[in-house]
Amino acid sequence: MRATHPAARSGPARRSAAGRAAGAPRPALAAAPLIALSLGYFLVMLDVTAVNVALPGVRASLGAGATALQWIVDGYSTLFAALLLVGGALADRAGHRPVFLAGLGVFAAASLACALAGSPASLIAGRLAQGAGAALLVPASLGLLQATHPDPALRARAVAVWGLVASVAFGAGPVAGGLLVSAGGWRAVFWLNLPVAVLAAALTLRHLPPAARPRDTRWKADPLGQLLCVAGLIALTGGLNEAGARGWTSPAVLSALGLGVAALAAFAAVERALEARARAGGRRAPLLPPSLFRTPSFASTAAIGLLISLGYYGMLFLATLYFQQERGFSPLATGLALLPSVCTGLVAAPLLSRIAARTGPYPPMAAGLALGTLGFLGWLPAGPHTPYPVLLFALTATGLGQTLTALAATAAVIDAAPAALAGTASAVFNVSRQVGSAVGVALSGTFAAAAADFTAGLRLSAGLAAAAFATGTLLAFAARRRTAGAPAAQGR
Numbered sequence: 001m002r003a004t005h006p007a008a009r010s011g012p013a014r015r016s017a018a019g020r021a022a023g024a025p026r027p028a029l030a031a032a033p034l035i036a037l038s039l040g041y042f043l044v045m046l047d048v049t050a051v052n053v054a055l056p057g058v059r060a061s062l063g064a065g066a067t068a069l070q071w072i073v074d075g076y077s078t079l080f081a082a083l084l085l086v087g088g089a090l091a092d093r094a095g096h097r098p099v100f101l102a103g104l105g106v107f108a109a110a111s112l113a114c115a116l117a118g119s120p121a122s123l124i125a126g127r128l129a130q131g132a133g134a135a136l137l138v139p140a141s142l143g144l145l146q147a148t149h150p151d152p153a154l155r156a157r158a159v160a161v162w163g164l165v166a167s168v169a170f171g172a173g174p175v176a177g178g179l180l181v182s183a184g185g186w187r188a189v190f191w192l193n194l195p196v197a198v199l200a201a202a203l204t205l206r207h208l209p210p211a212a213r214p215r216d217t218r219w220k221a222d223p224l225g226q227l228l229c230v231a232g233l234i235a236l237t238g239g240l241n242e243a244g245a246r247g248w249t250s251p252a253v254l255s256a257l258g259l260g261v262a263a264l265a266a267f268a269a270v271e272r273a274l275e276a277r278a279r280a281g282g283r284r285a286p287l288l289p290p291s292l293f294r295t296p297s298f299a300s301t302a303a304i305g306l307l308i309s310l311g312y313y314g315m316l317f318l319a320t321l322y323f324q325q326e327r328g329f330s331p332l333a334t335g336l337a338l339l340p341s342v343c344t345g346l347v348a349a350p351l352l353s354r355i356a357a358r359t360g361p362y363p364p365m366a367a368g369l370a371l372g373t374l375g376f377l378g379w380l381p382a383g384p385h386t387p388y389p390v391l392l393f394a395l396t397a398t399g400l401g402q403t404l405t406a407l408a409a410t411a412a413v414i415d416a417a418p419a420a421l422a423g424t425a426s427a428v429f430n431v432s433r434q435v436g437s438a439v440g441v442a443l444s445g446t447f448a449a450a451a452a453d454f455t456a457g458l459r460l461s462a463g464l465a466a467a468a469f470a471t472g473t474l475l476a477f478a479a480r481r482r483t484a485g486a487p488a489a490q491g492r
Helices: 011-020 031-062 066-094 096-115 120-148 152-184 193-207 223-246 251-279 290-294 298-326 331-342 345-359 362-377 388-416 419-450 454-485
Strands: none
Touching (some): 031 066, 031 120, 066 096, 066 223, 120 152, 152 331, 152 345, 152 388, 223 251, 223 419, 298 331, 298 362, 298 419, 331 388, 362 388, 362 454, 419 454
């Protein structure tokens, strides 16, 4: 099955299709299914920012040290990244709806465990389990989004709404976390997940009927590939998490990073061999078909996902500590201070919906990356007593640039993927984002620890983030040229 090239669904082709459809009623979004899918991603994004604000309360309540706090933040990303490809492949083979519901169940149970945690170790375990639930939930959500919105223009609008709901969660996280911590302690941050998960499951059961499995289920799974993928990503992200506390030359860190790289290299070799055998009539399907990366611009978009997460989440980690430790802000005041950065999805989603329908995803992606580059440069004057209004441009531009880029890249990945690999393709993109987040937090933590003072480390991290976004801008322009110059593709 050959994927339709993105160029066949954007630019002049999109406009001519719109012209042929002139006068026809505009297709409507399926509201209830879209809400159900968006609520799942709402849960995933809410716990990224809400938990950051709760860290001082966790430290005081459970006596968590610096390494434990970093694992509470990054342990979630570690398991999320490690299991995403498995979750995406499972959704493509077992069906997106049952895997989405399973992910909701695991995430809700893990949130309950976090709320009841009595030690740093038990809270970290709960956060790891949340990451496992998210790894099932997110690829299945995107697969269902593609299946319920087969029209490309309608799907672009659905992605914008899906991203908008997630951005509301991301933006509400610091404020909601600050309010919850102030009113009921840090545990309330996790209690909030339970009613949202129940609502998402109820809407899914009612409005998303089971669909036929999109892949040939007679094919056997890829246990060696799954083992190598999970081991490699856990070792890689785990080594990055520990690098800030132990140092990059620590034997444990170097061993973990070396093991991760070796396991992922072996995984790539296994997947190439399995895909070659499958073409020759073999019945064992690769977990990640390497041919997916031969789709024009797919690899570039995955790299952009890594770069934006590296820059943005590394800076978000330090910005939260900057406002609380350096400026003495309360958790609620910190949430409000970060609001201009994390709530910009309210602006980015409508912008993407309007622009991408005319231009395709790459121009808004490049614009978002360029804006983010300027925003991170706006952090360079930051010091212990910098007036908050001076930082407003940096906060707003980085948030808007990151969100616009992430939404546009998600739309590009969904458009590029064949329907049978929707879960796997979205998993690849989210793996790149989670690994980027782990790299960004690890590097930012190292900069803060190694610099002469905290704000010097903050400025160094801002320079790295600006460089990451600038590199992404070049990749987006290159991807746009490759897409525009590719020949028309066959239908899906």
